[in-house]
Amino acid sequence: MLSPIALWYLIILEPILNVLVALSHILFGQFGLAIIALTVIVRFVSWPLNKRQLRSTKALQDLQPKMQELQKKYGKNKQKLQQEMMKLYKEAGVNPLGCLWPMLIQFPIWIALYQSIMRALAVTPENLLALHGHLYSWEVVRQAIPLSSQFLWLNLGQPDPYFILAIIVGGTMWVQQKMTQAPSADPRQQSTTRMMTMMMPLMFGMLTLMFPSGLAVFWAVTNIIGIITQYFVTGGWGYLKFGSPFQSTPANGR
Amino acid sequence: MRMRQAKISFLVTILLLGSVVVSCIPGQGQPATGWSGTAFYDGIIYAGTLDGRVVAINATSREVQWHYSFAEPSSGGLSCGQSSVSTAIYTTPVVDGDLVYVGTYSGHVYALTIDRGTERWVYPRTGSIGAIVGSPVIANETIYISSSDGMVYALDMSYGDEKWKSQRLADKLWTSPTVVGDTLYVSTFAGHIYALSAGTGELLDWSFELEAGFASSPVIHEGTIYVGSFDNNLYAIEIGASEPVWEFGGSKWFWAAPVVHEGVVYAGCLDGKLYVLDAETGDKMGEYDAGSPIVCSPVMMDDLLIVADESGDVHVFDLNAEPQDKATLLKAIPIGAAVRSSFCAHAGLVYIRGEDNWIYVVDIDKGQVSQLLFLTSEG
Numbered sequence: 346m347l348s349p350i351a352l353w354y355l356i357i358l359e360p361i362l363n364v365l366v367a368l369s370h371i372l373f374g375q376f377g378l379a380i381i382a383l384t385v386i387v388r389f390v391s392w393p394l395n396k397r398q399l400r401s402t403k404a405l406q407d408l409q410p411k412m413q414e415l416q417k418k419y420g421k422n423k424q425k426l427q428q429e430m431m432k433l434y435k436e437a438g439v440n441p442l443g444c445l446w447p448m449l450i451q452f453p454i455w456i457a458l459y460q461s462i463m464r465a466l467a468v469t470p471e472n473l474l475a476l477h478g479h480l481y482s483w484e485v486v487r488q489a490i491p492l493s494s495q496f497l498w499l500n501l502g503q504p505d506p507y508f509i510l511a512i513i514v515g516g517t518m519w520v521q522q523k524m525t526q527a528p529s530a531d532p533r534q535q536s537t538t539r540m541m542t543m544m545m546p547l548m549f550g551m552l553t554l555m556f557p558s559g560l561a562v563f564w565a566v567t568n569i570i571g572i573i574t575q576y577f578v579t580g581g582w583g584y585l586k587f588g589s590p591f592q593s594t595p596a597n598g599r
Numbered sequence: 600m601r602m603r604q605a606k607i608s609f610l611v612t613i614l615l616l617g618s619v620v621v622s623c624i625p626g627q628g629q630p631a632t633g634w635s636g637t638a639f640y641d642g643i644i645y646a647g648t649l650d651g652r653v654v655a656i657n658a659t660s661r662e663v664q665w666h667y668s669f670a671e672p673s674s675g676g677l678s679c680g681q682s683s684v685s686t687a688i689y690t691t692p693v694v695d696g697d698l699v700y701v702g703t704y705s706g707h708v709y710a711l712t713i714d715r716g717t718e719r720w721v722y723p724r725t726g727s728i729g730a731i732v733g734s735p736v737i738a739n740e741t742i743y744i745s746s747s748d749g750m751v752y753a754l755d756m757s758y759g760d761e762k763w764k765s766q767r768l769a770d771k772l773w774t775s776p777t778v779v780g781d782t783l784y785v786s787t788f789a790g791h792i793y794a795l796s797a798g799t800g801e802l803l804d805w806s807f808e809l810e811a812g813f814a815s816s817p818v819i820h821e822g823t824i825y826v827g828s829f830d831n832n833l834y835a836i837e838i839g840a841s842e843p844v845w846e847f848g849g850s851k852w853f854w855a856a857p858v859v860h861e862g863v864v865y866a867g868c869l870d871g872k873l874y875v876l877d878a879e880t881g882d883k884m885g886e887y888d889a890g891s892p893i894v895c896s897p898v899m900m901d902d903l904l905i906v907a908d909e910s911g912d913v914h915v916f917d918l919n920a921e922p923q924d925k926a927t928l929l930k931a932i933p934i935g936a937a938v939r940s941s942f943c944a945h946a947g948l949v950y951i952r953g954e955d956n957w958i959y960v961v962d963i964d965k966g967q968v969s970q971l972l973f974l975t976s977e978g
Binding site: 468469470471473474477482487488490491493494495 | 631632732773788810811812829851854869892894939
């Protein structure tokens with residue numbers, strides 16, 4: 346009987362790791378291209394879930410003007426506000442948590458992708474030695490190891506010394522968040538939202554300065570694909586651009 | 600104002616927690632801790648420790664003669680992910696004359712006196728070169744070392760002056776070079792074997808290229824290079840030729856350098872097997888399944904071949920056995936700790952640093968194991 350960790354390795358981590366290594370060999374020995382390609386492939390495979398998540402987000406966005414009205418109307422009576430909001434969700438056929446569960450299902454895949462990148466990079470001699478236990482005997486995999494960590498100006502095993510990736514990761518994450526996060530009429534909630542929109546890009550920007558740049562390439566590509574898919578599925582820049590759904594609906598609840 | 604301060608505190612806390620959580624996600628690999636092996640010279644065992652020191656231990660009295668720390672003060676911190684010993688040691692100390700030479704993962708080569716362990720010189724005197732993983736090699740009164748910056752360095756043994764450094768040969772060099780006469784050979788992860796002038800560091804005309812990378816350091820015997828590869832093959836390459844003489848396939852990497860003795864190649868493989876091959880033809884004469892990856896090179900002692908594996912077993916073979924019996928086990932002695940580091944043997948005793956940071960003494964004749972010293976931070 347395999348332990349959960351062994352199952353994790355067998356079913357999720359090792360297939361992703363080996364595909365990543367094989368892709369690196371196919372893509373001219375460029376591990377950076379392999380990271381980009383695999384991120385795109387994983388995004389493509391998880392597209393049905395992703396689409397569902399984006400549509401739920403869009404549906405929630407569309408409800409924002411009505412939500413603002415409710416907040417204005419019942420702002421002081423939290424219980425009533427809650428009831429009215431649930432009623433609104435029900436009428437519109439929207440599950441407020443509907444955008445969460447597709448994300449949760451994808452989460453293990455993203456963790457495995459993250460771990461695969463870290464393992465494949467084999468930054469330390471211990472990591473390289475440990476890699477042999479997780480590789481398939483495919484010819485293409487055997488030819489690919491060890492991977493070259495040079496990609497563009499980056500050493501994928503080291504943080505980007507020029508801060509370019511940190512700016513790209515932080516910037517794209519901010520854009521993506523800004524596209525989805527609806528402003529609130531409540532000043533306190535608005536302040537929290539603003540802080541959250543800043544916090545995640547800042548955190549990931551900082552992590553980019555600490556972690557191997559191969560991982561940052563993965564984050565940057567993930568964000569960029571997220572922005573593109575969001576743009577096309579939700580039909581525009583969402584709350585990012587001026588004249589966003591919220592701003593086109595004045596706070597007085599016209 | 601207070602609200603604003605609270606928000607900033609919250610933001611900082613989340614940033615720190617986020618860093619810790621992401622760095623603590625299991626599965627991203629192991630930090631660099633080092634796997635320095637043991638060297639025996641004039642009754643003293645020299646070994647690198649997991650906390651960045653070189654220790655000299657009297658093999659008879661089991662007392663620590665001295666220890667020298669390369670470790671820089673730890674910065675502490677919250678991260679639990681890729682934190683490494685500040686100066687991990689992967690190289691096995693090499694002794695010559697009155698000095699012991701060690702390369703560190705921080706990119707320094709140290710020469711310490713063997714009597715007191717005081718620093719005679721350090722290279723480079725300022726700054727550092729790339730991380731050093733392959734053990735130094737001494738030949739022609741020169742110390743040769745390969746580095747993670749992809750270059751080979753030749754240093755003066757007495758003063759540590761740089762005699763030459765090669766051009767960049769690869770992304771990184773983690774194997775040891777081998778010197779035969781006036782020529783230095785080095786294998787690379789990119790699948791090259793380069794020949795350099797040992798006197799000047801200039802690239803010579805001949806080089807060998809393989810699609811897969813080379814995992815082990817090259818071993819040279821009678822004009823042929825024996826080297827393990829990441830494509831699970833062991834290659835025999837005649838110097839000057841463009842095609843291998845033979846190749847032999849295991850089922851994992853040949854990470855450890857093989858041993859060649861009297862026309863026979865003994866190659867430990869990460870598939871847990873010791874392969875015994877005809878050095879001329881590559882034909883398999885026998886194989887022994889140790890049952891656990893063989894990470895470090897076998898060692899010859901008198902008429903015996905000693906092999907240690909990752910499960911902590913020491914296997915003994917008779918080098919003088921008939922060809923069909925060369926892979927027949929004489930005895931197996933469990934030491935109880937994983938072995939990755941190179942080890943040494945002297946006068947019937949084998950000195951091994953286990954991954955539990957103990958130095959073990961294995962009496963091959965009696966089949967007994969004793970613990971020599973636990974390499975704690977206090978030595």
